Amino acid sequence: MSVVGVDFGTLNTVIAVARNRGVDVITNEVSNRATPSLVGFGPKARYLGETAKTQEISNLKNTVSCLKRLAGRSLKDPDVQIEQQYVSAALVECGAQVGAEISYLGKKEKFSATELVAMFLSKVKQTAQAELRLPVSDIVMSVPAWFTDVQRRSLMDAAEIAGLKMLRLMNDTTAAALGWGITKLDLPGPEEKPRRVAIIDIGHSDYTCSIIDFKKGELAVKATACDRHFGGRDFNLALVKHFEKEFKARFKIDITTNPKAMVRVETSCEKLKKILSANQQAPLNIESLMNDVDVNGMITRQEFEALIEPMLLRVTAPIEQALADAKLAKEDIDVIELVGGCTRVPALKDRIQEYFGKQLSFTMNQDEAIARGCAFSCAILSPVFKVRDFAVQDICSYPIEFSWEKDQDIPDEDTSLTVFQKGNVLPSTKILTFYRKQAFDLEARYAKPELLPGKVQPFIGRFSVKGVKADPKTEFMICKLKARVNIHGILNVESGYYVEDQEVEEEVKDEEGEKKDPEAMETDGEKKDSKTKTRKVKKQVRKGDLPIVAGVTSLDQPALAAAAEKENSMAMEDKLVADTEEKKNELEAYIYEMRNKLDEQYADLANDDEKDKIRAKLTETEDWLYEDGEDATKAIYVAKMDEIRAMAGPVAQRHFDKVEAERQAVQAKLDAEAAAKKSNDDEAKKQAEPAKDEVMTDAEAPQPETEAKE
The missing domain is CATH 3.90.640.10 (ATPase, substrate binding domain, subdomain 4)
Known part of the structure; x- marks a missing residue:
């Protein structure tokens, strides 16, 4: 199982992977650490990432950029009209969301923003797999904090279409904060004052400032403010x-x-x-x-x-808003950490530093910090890696309310309730209680549409609660619904159940709530009252589940399956085209190579008749390649190469035999030299042995004999 973090940017996308020694940013097929976030279309195949960038100028009308900013939007959205000046392809309505109309395989095609993002994520998956040499299935991906429910669902759908499981959609600045905090060993303890850090991310198209409290092993986002059109x-x-x-x-x-x-x-x-x-x-x-x-x-x-x-002049506005939401002054901030490529502009740094009146911090790689943070998050969520525990507590960017129809039997009932406030901790769960006699619907929407980007609809989802029946005793059913904003920042009514009021007995404590000393001696009177005192109280007891039918902006399963099948089909087509082009290039290179060999290596190994036949075949194949063979299939290119190989085979075999004979001759010579050297060494050794014995005899001769001679 791989652990991949993706910083999905408007201009470029950075991919990071967690390994045993830490987090690495991986390079793509041309050794770049960032891949252009582009999808292009041609007469034979798609162009994704670097290949799309290469042909962008010559294929403008069929190249789509700003993929992230189109996801989950409608064509009429004023923000989409702003994007049109940056997107060369024609933007059109594609179902309920914006899409692009392009020419693909010689036909006019429309692809929704979700499908376009899925195509690019397929390229991300392919790049990661090529580097890791492992299948990639799980990722954590960054999104701007201002993304709404519909935009987040669009990215989740795109990941599923691309065959990826999204472990977490993580806000950009939160991902950067995790990368900053998880490596710090000097963070304050649980009882100490937190270290307050302003993470400022200014990228290609947007600007986000988050105020974050750090303690040992945890971070908590206090406030986030954005400028969607500053980059x-x-x-x-x-x-x-x-x-x-x-x-x-x-x-x-x-x-x-x-x-x-x-x-x-x-x-x-x-x-x-x-x-x-x-x-x-x-x-x-x-x-x-x-x-x-x-x-x-x-x-x-x-x-x-x-x-x-x-x-x-707009530089300080998001910072001031974030500080106001966090109820802090600029003097309360301990560290100002800048990330994002745009923060390299000197005038921008000067304005931010002037506002805070203290030095800025650039301890992280400005282009790769977010991807690294996502990879850390993926490692934390993955069972494969053991990572230092680090809790991440993010917040909701917009308030969410539920509304429902008034029950006739409850005339004073409210029909709406803001369940999740702006700044609410995320993930978060709330239990809603309804008294009903029959099935009912409730709708989730953003409480303040004016805060939403562009003209994004405030609607989040409609949830129908089924199986509601009146209790004969109380004439209604007590329904409990579990609403949750999950770690992706997406709202769902996850489950429903009904309860009944029942009388249960519970132990009554002493008035002062103290337990008696077990070693204290009891008197006769106390023994008589030694029975445990109980009382009957009413409690709600869960009795059964209530089915919920959700109508949300995500694609349904049949649509997702169809889109995934379509993506797989296009990917197979791309691979076939790439393989065909490779075989075509191999054939062309083989023709030139064979001509050179006939003039050099094979010159003395083939007669003139053989050479003329092979040269004629090479010329015939070359002419075909540049005329009728321009759009041939992979099988035909392979067959053409096999024909030339068959004709040149005897000559090539002679060359092989010659080379092999030369090799064997050289080897035989080396073997003979080695044998001669060994023989000489053995002879020298034999000659040296007697002298050695003689010397030893003289040296070790017994002393008594010498004395006898004397």
């Missing part, structure tokens, strides 16, 4: 607009009329922004941007900061 891409956009005006004035071109030119300028501005984080100025040069015009420009850090000043 690196907004800084890139400021640069793009600046150069758009400059190019109009200097080169008389309007890049807004050319989508490919816009993408190229945005890519260059992304690099420019990174250079300005370490340098005072940076150049921009793009060859043949549009209309065969080469463009260039220069910008200083001061000019860049002037362009992003409207953004910089």
Whole structure:
């Protein structure tokens, strides 16, 4: 069983795995530590991750980005309209949610945001399996704290379609906090004042600040505040607009009329922004941007900061909101830890440091901290790894209320109740009690729709309680429903049951609640009253379960099964296309290799007639490959290679025999030399042995003989 943490980002995705020696970030097929969060479509197959990035500019209309921000949204949502300026593919309505219309296998196709995310997660799974050489099934994935129930359910569905079991959907800053805290050995004890840390995550598209209390072996999120439209891409956009005006004035071109030119300028501005984080100025040069015009420009850090000043004015707002929700002052914060690629912008760091009036902390890798935290969480949840115990207590981002129809027999009954408040501990369970004579429905929704992102519907789910019958004694049934916001931040009414009021006997304690000393001597009077005193009390006793039918925004099982089957089919098609391309390349390489061998290695081993026949076959196959064989099947490429191998087989065998004969000759020579050397050594040894005996005899001769001679 593998333990994988995934930081699913708007721009890039980072994959981390827990191993016996710690947590490692794994590289993809081109050795990058971050994989572009892109899905592309072509005439033969899909392009996922790095391959999608490679062909993005040439295949703009069929490449979908910002996958995370489309999940669980509707086409009419104003936030989706904002995303359209960053997504080159056409966004369309796909069932109840937004999707993309693209050209795939020569046909127009529509895929929902959930299906697109599932495709990318399949690539994540494949990348992890290639590194680990093990099947990957369980993951922990990060999400922005502001994601709603419908968005979280969309990601859960996508994971299931991709064949992954989601152990936990974890808020970005909470994952970073776990990675920060689990390695600290000097955290305060249970009775001490907690260490308060502000985790600030500013990524490609959003900004989150969480205030977190750390104690030994645990963390508790006190408050979280977000700015959904503040990130690196907004800084890139400021640069793009600046150069758009400059190019109009200097080169008389309007890049807004050319989508490919816009993408190229945005890519260059992304690099420019990174250079300005370490340098005072940076150049921009793009060859043949549009209309065969080469463009260039220069910008200083001061000019860049002037362009992003409207953004910089919003830097402290999420921090102030988080502190207010946590009922703390900025002086109460002990550590300010920054993560996310955008926090490398010097002006941004300066504003945050100026606000707090103390040094900022950068002890974690800004790009990989969240993925590492997710991997730690996965290891904690997995039975395979033994990890230091570390409890994680997160909070609800939005208040949740339940509403129901008023019962005619209870005229003063309320019809709604806010069950989970904003800031409620997560996971959390609440028991709701209803007095009913028949089946009833209740609806869960967000209590304050104005807090939700964009125009996300406040509806969470409708739950129908079945099997309700009136008790003949009381004329109603006491129904108990267990509502739970789980570790993913998703609400469910998990179970229902009914109870009855019953009289039960319980022991009555002494008035002062003290037990008598067992060793105390009893008097005769006390013995008479020695019986245990009891009294009858009414208690609710569970009598049976109530079936609940849930209507939520998740896909139902038939839809999930169909989507998973479709994904498997596309994955098999991708693999076949990849294998076919590999065999095609092998055939092409074999043709060139065989030509070289005929002129070099096989030159003296084949007569002219044989060479001419093989060369003719090679030319015929090459012509076919570049004309009719461009779109052949894998089997045909293999058959063509086998034909050439069969024709060149006798020559290749002669070459093999020659090489083998040479090898044997060399080996025989080496064996002969070794035998001669051994023989010489033995001879030398024999000659040395008598001399050795003679010396020993002289040295060890008995002394008495010598005395006799004297």
